[in-house]
Amino acid sequence: MSEMTPQRWSRTSQYLTDVFGQETPEMAAITQNAREAGLPEIAIDAVVGRLLKMLTAMTRGRLVIEVGTLGGYSAAWLEQGLADDGRLITIEIDPVHAAFAQREFERLGIADRIELREGDAAHVLAGMAEQLSPGSVDVVFLDADKQQYPRYWELVKPMIAEGGLIILDNALGSGQWWVGDDHPDRHAADRACRAIASDPDFDAVAFPLRQGVLVGRRIRIGR
């Protein structure tokens, strides 16, 4: 079997973008506006966005939680997978990112379906864990502080409905680290991946798509 060299990898990524990375001008404008506003260029891409939309649409799509809003790009993809009466709660610590995302949600006409909660995600999630009934959330998408992934997982697991999904971005890497690297973010992502993969209540797999996307589905409510 031939090896996946960096050159082949980059051709594969380019192919995925060419074939599956289409987006509307309204979606592309989020990226352009974010660039002009000086936001860091660390959002997911359109290929991962389409996956988020499709996966959300495969659930009941009534309540979705996103951890790490940035400029609202991934939130706008998740919103497209919501049911008619669905809503998305997205959490962001940086007030500049939150204000930018809120403006984009209004520009796109989706602000009435998205609630932006500003604050540290672990703190906000701990509060939500007390408010929301167990098993009431259809999709949780984690994309904030990588070193907090194991903690986020602990907090969100009880909220996820049977048939609901946990999705992690950067499951395999980021600009600074990759599988096998000795980096605290990598170690934390690895701990979260292994915890989800070995959880008897979930089925899970990670795709080597962009920086790695883990998808776990709750198959039962355990004890």
Ligand SMILES: C[S@@+](CC[C@H](N)C(=O)[O-])C[C@H]1O[C@@H](n2cnc3c(N)ncnc32)[C@H](O)[C@@H]1O
């Ligand atoms: C990779 S970006 C999110 C990208 C976004 N999901 C997208 O693809 O469009 C990570 C975001 O998480 C936020 N963040 C970092 N640490 C956080 C924390 N402890 N609580 C909440 N948000 C945090 C950052 O400010 C940043 O906006």
